[in-house]
Amino acid sequence: MRGCAAKARLGSLGAMLAGAVALTGCMGSSLGEYPGYPSTPDGQPATTGETLGTGTVRVGLLLPMSGGGSASSIATVFRNTAELALSDFQGADIQILVKDTAGTAAGGKAAAQAAISEGAELLLGPVFAPAVGGAGSVARASGVPIVAFSSDEAVASRGIYLLSFLPRGDVRRIVTYAASQRKRSFAALLPDDTYGAVAEAAFRQEVGRAGARIVTIERYKVQGGDTTDIAEKARRIAANASQIDAVFVPAGNVAPFVAQTLTTSGVNLATTKMLGSGQWEATQVLNAPPLSGAWYPGPDGAGFKAFAERYRAAHGSAPPRNASLAYDATILAAGLVRSAGASRFSERVLTNRDGFLGIDGVFRFNRDGLNQRGLAIYEVTGSGSRVIAPAPRSFGSGS
Incomplete structure (x- = not known):
């Protein structure tokens, strides 16, 4: 475990946060191939709307772009943050499909349907609980897991994991x-x-x-x-x-x-x-x-401080505190593609008890969709x- 942590700390912020998978990446017994898990097929369907990255594994990013007011502001920050994470994770083999939920249940359902129909194997977001519920109804039927940003524990369930602080x-x-x-x-x-x-x-x-x-x-x-x-x-x-x-x-x-x-x-x-x-x-x-x-x-504030400085340099303003969620989710997706092969987004990998290391410290998902985090006092x-x-x-x- 000491070697894993050391590897996560090397180099830039991006290198450190490739350590979102550092805790699992050194645990060979916890990862590896998972028979029957579908890999990305050849000949991906055409995408619609904005995409980030050019990797072979597609991941949906469901945000309230047209939600108006603070919702749209959050969406813009989370989109920018995901882009920053991709630039920090060198060689990330993912392509992010940005989809608008409008912050509603119907919007979440439509956004999830669009992302999955275009080949998304994992959904990041939505931000708000109603949209998570809408997206979950589609994702569950398709067997696509969700890493959501809502803090409403009522929308968590098997296959719908909450990354937020609970x-x-x-x-x-x-x-x-x-x-x-x-x-x-x-x-x-x-x-x-x-x-x-x-x-x-x-x-x-x-x-x-x-x-x-x-x-x-x-x-x-x-x-x-x-x-x-x-x-x-x-x-x-x-x-x-x-x-x-x-x-x-x-x-x-x-x-x-x-x-x-x-x-x-x-x-x-x-x-x-x-x-x-x-x-x-x-x-x-x-x-x-x-x-x-x-x-x-x-959470320990050192990681967020370094991230916030990079975000400000790129976008000219300080990110809100919850922007780290989009960064960690993106790094998690890219890291699991690199380290876990075909089993990358299986329940067994996502609920690894050793957890993951992100901007805000260690975290892990429970099978019920809730999470545990390492917090300071x-x-x-x-x-x-x-x-x-x-x-x-x-x-x-x-x-």
Whole structure:
């Protein structure tokens, strides 16, 4: 494994991120030929629309190009990012078929149909959950896997893998770390919405897994800028502060206000630790003095920083944080074509337990379509954050 990691670190960013397959590429027992898996046929059908690259293996890239507003902006960034990844991966034997989903279920279905009819063996995207659902209905029937960018766990399934950062991954990392720091009694303040429901289920599971206990869970409603309900629920938690070691508040947009409310309600946040999620990775959160000393999980930022510099040089603007998803997906596809032969996109290869190495560190797909990521733990300083527990560089044996 050490040799694999060293190989992934050699040379430029592109050479390092050819390491999206470095962890699997050294595992001969996990890869190789897969009888019955169809290789790219001779005489590919004609393509329609934009293509990136000139390789022999076709991969669909499903993006909300005509979605309008922020959707179209995301589509443009993800398209540019995929192109950058191809330029970084020398000799990539893939051709990317860019298809428009419009961000809708019908659009996702049509985009997937078009890509598959033109010979795509793997689909990257869509970005939004409805489009993933639409694309999945076609891809599943055709036996073509999807590596999607949505963070809605409800659209994951066998053959539809989510590359995004998922709520349960954040919860597992932060609760496990807090428990390792002798935090044994937990509370949570969660939004009363779908995200809050997913976070609560994961929170209950991970606190139980850690052998700790839950003192209370409060759910709040947000109506515009009205913080009345958040304040009331935070004060309920404060009333039990003597029994609580840590308070989980995953929503970054309310975390500074909650910290201030807990403090004014008599909670000592130096001993009762506030815990967050990847949503905290925002300047207004990390620079909020009431949150100083709080912990949250996130990917190692070094890889993204190097990528962002290359993107800015190529396109004149900084990429959004989630642009790394399109880069890693493209590198993953190109790397598997190079390393896995005819079995390249089989379930056995895509769910390899050793995982893959990308911009944001190690990740792997589960057979149910969800993923696991190696995350660091950060501490809020009031003027940014600092790493207090580094992200793992590999998945441990038996994990």
